[in-house]
Amino acid sequence: MGEPERVGLCHCATCRKNTGGPYLAFAVFEVGRVTIEGALKAHRAPTIDRRFCPQCGTLICLAEEGVDEIDLMLGTFDEPPPFTPQYELWVSHRQDWLGAVPAARQYAGNRDDGAIEG
Template sequence: MTEMRIRQGGCACGQLTFTARGEPKRVGLCHCMTCRKISGSPFSAFVIFAADQVTISGEFRGWSATPAVEDCFCPVCGSQVFDRDCDSEIEIRLGAFDEPNLFTPTYEAWAKRREHWLRTPDLESFAENRSAES
């Protein structure tokens, strides 16, 4: 029998934590203006799990830049830990996991907004959003 992988993480102050079980649906980078502005970085790195694979503990606040996605953060330290969307998925920031090097992105979205100095070899690249089929 195969053992289910369990990965944990949370915010900077430890008030908001999560446990992700099993394997993710996908891992990617996003260069869109919303991700850039929210993170204060030139891109966001994330992993997508089905919502029922993730357990959240602690208090969080959410706000929405678009009707389909709620960005969630710790109300104590302000860490942006995850996003929830209307398709029953949860997008967890790679930096929120307790361990580094758990996931490797396989694609990038909004590549037309990528900083010219940033190289992302071996990634499937979408000029804007990836389609639901990909």
């Protein structure tokens, strides 16, 4: 497995609902560097496709229309990947009982909105 472009967490309500957990953890790779064997089921949203394992329903990845990157869910790797999240999105929506990842750049919203620290 190669190194991802970046690794992050998202605390937004959509990602919480997509995972059923308190946040979504993902590694971003260029599309051309990822090979997915077997067919995935897709759920099309207005801008982002969510792709699932057709056997067990696990969310495998997110793909945004017109973007040459794919977000692989960190929890789907057979072994825990050796990546540490470098940033957190939508920390304004982080659960009160959850702390920040040490040294991860914190964003109140998306990365386009600019970091609030780090």
